[in-house]
Amino acid sequence: MTARWLVGHAQGRHRLYENGEIVFEDGAVVFVGHGFPGEVARRIDYGNALIGPGFVDCDALSDLDTTILAYDNQPAWKKGRVWPRSYLDAGPYEMYSREELAFQKKHAFASLIRNGITTALPIASLFYRAWGETVQEFEDAAEAAASLGMRAYLGPAYRTGNQLVETDGRVVTHYDEPRGLAELDAAIDFAKRHEGAAGGLIRAMLAPDRIETSTAELLRRTAAASRDLDIPVRLHCCQSKIEYELVLAQHGLSPPEWLQSLGFLSERSLLPHGTVVSGSRLINRPGRDLEIIRDAGASIVHCPLVSGRHGNAIDHFGRYRAMGLNIAMGTDTSPPDMVMNLQTGMILARTMAGNVGAVRSEDYYDAATVGGADALRRPDLGRLQPGARADITVFELDRPHSGQVIDPVQTMMLTGHGRDFSTVVIDGRFVMEDRVIPGIDEAADNARAQRQFEGVMARYPERTLGHPPMSEIFSSSYPIEHSGGSA
Secondary structure, eight states: OOSSEEEEEEEEEEEEEEEEEEETTTTTTEEEEOOOHHHHHOOOBOOOOEEEOOOEEEEESOOOOOOOHSOOOOOOGTTSEEEEHHHHHOOOSSSHHHHHHHHHHHHHHHHHHTTEEEEEEEESSSTTTTOOOOOOHHHHHHHHHHHHTTTEOOOOEEEEEEEEEESSEEEEEEEOOOHHHHHHHHHHHHHHHHHHHHGTTEEEOOOEOOOOGGOOOHHHHHHHHHHHHHHOOOOOSSHHHHHHHHHHHHHHHHHHHHHTTTTTTTEEEEEEEEEEEOSSSSSOOOHHHHHHHHHHTEEEEOOOOHHHHOOOOOOHHHHHHHTTOOEEOOOOOSSSOOOHHHHHHHHHHHHHHGGGOOHHHHHHIIIIIHHHHHHOTTTTTTOTTTTTBOEEEEEOOSTTOOOOSHHHHHHHHHHHGGEEEEEEETEEEEEEEETTTOHHHHHHHHHHHHHHHHHHHHTTTGGSSSSHHHHHSOOOOSSSOOOTOOO
């Protein structure tokens, strides 16, 4: 493969090769640079494009994104984003069938590939589940990932608690520890059976849902299993003021302090989102939250787009990086446009720092590639060098909006889109060419996803405080004129 530009890796960092070449065989990179001396079976010149490593998405949405339901509809506890006590008492149920969940995983994985993401750690909402995720749906997820050629770290999410809103508006936590511990055991069994499946494309992870709804026993057992199996564990942490205050009230410690006391944190720990920490603009409390995470070797999974949509941001990327924290990236929303996330992250970082020099394009590109690979302890991912896995993307620079190019990575950060990826190779297999993924009908799948989404919206009053009609839960930007002429 050749192109006008190529991001290779040498001596521990990315470098640009003008009119560069990359050669791969049996799923691995064998040459990066200029003037390959050997013979090749097939040569493809992509012209005015950037060949680079696939993105690593450590918080990749794997269901139908419900951000739109809360985007202008707040507060969350009043608009169905927290279960009311009445819904729990009636008995929560699965709002999606097994077939619908299987479709959503495959649909999401295809979207990730279209956006240049070659390694994904799926995340889904548990708002619409009876409790946690099931092994059954992740059996289907493994099948979907393998059929598409996606590199994925899989494991059903589990929890010992869930937030509830009482009739008077108080948000409390309901616990069912035996159920959560049984789900952990099932997740461990899944991990043992699937680690290294599909020729190594499928790896295992553990995914306790979030810190504020986890009991100490769940986190201790999770950490022990992660250590014994030597697999990643991802826990949403330091992502909201409510979470921080709940953990502080329950345990007398900040979220990172509590995790440290439990022996949870290690180099296997991935922590989305890292925005609400001691000394931040939302927490007027001194502490060493970031230092605790750094010193444990854990990684923060930075999801700037979804955080920014909710008025939040880390303060700031450049400072975190200068402290020595490893920062990986996550999209955590749909579309899973990693390029848009990187652009949003740069804007927020420069705004928070009040300094345009606080972060550069290559800092965010590093986070989306080597940062994620390092979080997974995978030196064979996120970089194109001999011996690395052949996870390769082609980013077109001739799109109408691309503008002028003095540096391809800077152009990507300024004017690029996820839809500018034309070709994706994973483990040496072409999984998308000319934006076509074999066996996927994008238009038909989008229509099917919309039908499923509307089915969940229709049931929203069941799980909203006071059970108001949909018209009271979901606002409209402007008055709507229906076909009969009524507003």
